[in-house]
Amino acid sequence: MTSVILRCTSVFPCATSRSARKNEFYGDKQVFWSGRQRCESLRRTTTSMALKLTYFPIEAAAEKVRLALVMTDTPFEDVRVPFPEWPALKPTTKYGQMPFLTLDDGTEMFQSFALLKYVAKMYGDDSLYPQDPKKLYEVEETLGLSDDLARAWSPCLYVSFDHTQFGHPADWPGKDDTIKELREKFIEEKLPQYMKFLSDKIEASGSQFLCGENVTIADLVLLPQLRMFILGFADHVPTDCLEKYPVVTSWMSRMMEVPQIKEWYAKPK
């Protein structure tokens, strides 16, 4: 049995400390409380040790959830399922999709944006995903913009993986040319519009993060979304395609300098 000394800085006595006993046991750890007791750290220690996030070995939909976990210093197991193993796992999932979050009691939770918000509310402070209606609106408005960008890009991306969903015949000789044309058109016409919206937003919020001076879940969504354009995954999308938008690229650099995010991206995956 290991001993852990927990120290807290919140106002004492709080509701937890009034009912807590000295020398308690949490799992296999004997805990000694020194002075003040903190509800959040208590909850974090006892409930998040066995959090597991399961997804493919890519960023995509899970990355915003991973970033929320690291931003809130929440330990989790980052399970990456190789693509060939997915068909066997798929029917066991609620919607036939990933990512999903597994809690320490085995409960599974789905839908990447729902997971992002759950993690932010459960483990983050108010600045990450504010309660106040006006501040909430700013974050959600930015998420709406992100969703519009994703929907504009999506046919360009998915036409290469599954073109039949857009009404193209399975056997389609025009495929490669169309992919090239759609993506080049997007970079030339749509991308500049969205980069302008984002640049204006960053400048209007004080040129720190998307919604003001603190990182919010909107930043955690847009960062991986934009990284996808510069990491060279998609044919016909040059890795320097964001260079024309310095307000956006400096925001990305600031994000990459946030200690938890910097550490996350420095780790081999």
Place this chain on the structure above:
Amino acid sequence: MSLKLTYFNLEAAAEKIRLACVVTNTVFEDNRISFDDWKELKPKTKYGQLPFLTEEGKEMYQSFALLKYIARKYGDDNLYPQDPVKLYAVEEALGLLDDFSKQWVPALYLGMGRHTSFGHPEEWPEKDATVKSMREKFAAEALPQFLKHLTTHIEANGGHFLCGENLTIADLAWVPQLRYFAKGIADHVPKEALDGFPVVTAYMARFMEIPSIKEWYAAHP
């Protein structure tokens, strides 16, 4: 404090916001504009899109952001809860709706003249036939699949509304979308497609019986 919601004379993206005002007894001006009015207004809007909300002279955008703003500001905690677990349940149902609309959108837009965004030529002789077959496929596969998810969801949460016994913004977003199909508005998606899912149709009927909502639809058939 004056609220004005501007959109086309359609339900679509604005309806969930109108319903949020209605169920929270929030007075608002339901400003419906024509497509001609829109041509003139579009360049003056932040993102070239509707709906937008005007509150004390300031404009606000993005339909889901507006929904959540109204719910948080004017509704009680049940409508859009703060608790992480209850919030998660609402967001999970909204995520499901987003997946559902992604299944529908290509079939919808191809029939609306937006086929070039999906890599089809402007002059596309196979257009009508493709729209028909895609929508029939949607009606036969994706629609029943999601109606089944909804059935499971409603039953797992007590059989009343999507996330439990209280109305949430998830219901305000889902029901207008379901009613769209139940009215048979979309070519090639028969309104009978929902008949095989009595838990869902009963849920929709229950929603329509909420007094403020019943009154709203009596005035806006």
